[in-house]
Amino acid sequence: MDLLKRCSILLTILAAANANAVEPPRQAVATLLNRNPLDNRDITGTVVFTETSNGTQITGTIVGLPAGKYGFHVHEMGTIVTCDAAGGHFNPDGTNHGGIDHEVRHVGDLGNVEFEGAILGVSNINIVDTVLTLRGRNNIVGRTLVLHAEEDDLGLGGNEGSLTTGNAGARVACGVIGIAAPLDPWNSAATSSPSILVFIASAIFVYVRA
Numbered sequence: 658m659d660l661l662k663r664c665s666i667l668l669t670i671l672a673a674a675n676a677n678a679v680e681p682p683r684q685a686v687a688t689l690l691n692r693n694p695l696d697n698r699d700i701t702g703t704v705v706f707t708e709t710s711n712g713t714q715i716t717g718t719i720v721g722l723p724a725g726k727y728g729f730h731v732h733e734m735g736t737i738v739t740c741d742a743a744g745g746h747f748n749p750d751g752t753n754h755g756g757i758d759h760e761v762r763h764v765g766d767l768g769n770v771e772f773e774g775a776i777l778g779v780s781n782i783n784i785v786d787t788v789l790t791l792r793g794r795n796n797i798v799g800r801t802l803v804l805h806a807e808e809d810d811l812g813l814g815g816n817e818g819s820l821t822t823g824n825a826g827a828r829v830a831c832g833v834i835g836i837a838a839p840l841d842p843w844n845s846a847a848t849s850s851p852s853i854l855v856f857i858a859s860a861i862f863v864y865v866r867a
């Protein structure tokens with residue numbers, strides 16, 4: 658068999674190996690704290706972002722606001738000297754603000770979370786979003802998750818604030834989104850699993866025999 662044919666077989670097998678390399682799902686976490694100097698409520702929570710085949714699953718519990726809906730967004734910068742330091746909504750496409758299931762929205766727009774209970778109400782969060790991600794252009798790792806004092810009007814308020822912030826008011830809790838798991842593949846340019854070694858071995862075998 659000529660060299661060209663051998664090389665094309667090798668490349669085909671290596672491409673298949675690459676497509677089959679399995680990286681464990683990425684997971685990120687944000688611990689929310691009240692970083693608003695004008696609001697002394699004790700608001701705490703932990704929110705986890707997990708890659709799934711359906712999108713990014715967002716789960717967690719936040720405690721400390723009375724029953725109601727409150728704006729919930731990923732803001733641009735990972736700094737929480739105060740929650741205001743995190744800047745505006747994460748909006749890499751420069752679009753208008755919207756709701757999580759709207760065609761037009763910021764990548765960071767997660768709509769509202771709902772609290773139940775009295776003064777120290779609880780919000781149990783379980784959202785799947787197909788826009789924000791833990792890799793690539795819409796990667797939210799290193800940015801800030803923000804909980805607001807008021808309901809997000811989802812861009813439907815009919816004024817300028819609605820199209821930028823959703824008029825969700827002050828920021829009552831926030832946390833930087835950081836790496837939770839797995840600890841290793843986030844840093845490697847190429848990801849591989851033991852199965853890739855099997856493919857490489859079989860590629861060499863085919864090459865030698867051809």
Ligand SMILES: *[C@@H]1O[C@H](CO)[C@@H](O)[C@H](O)[C@H]1NC(C)=O
Pocket residue numbers: 709710711
């Ligand atoms: C994806 O969504 C389907 C349909 O809602 C659901 O049955 C399935 O469990 C979800 N998969 C994951 C990994 O969450």
Ligand SMILES: [Cu+2]
Pocket residue numbers: 728729730731732746803805825
């Ligand atoms: Cu916000």
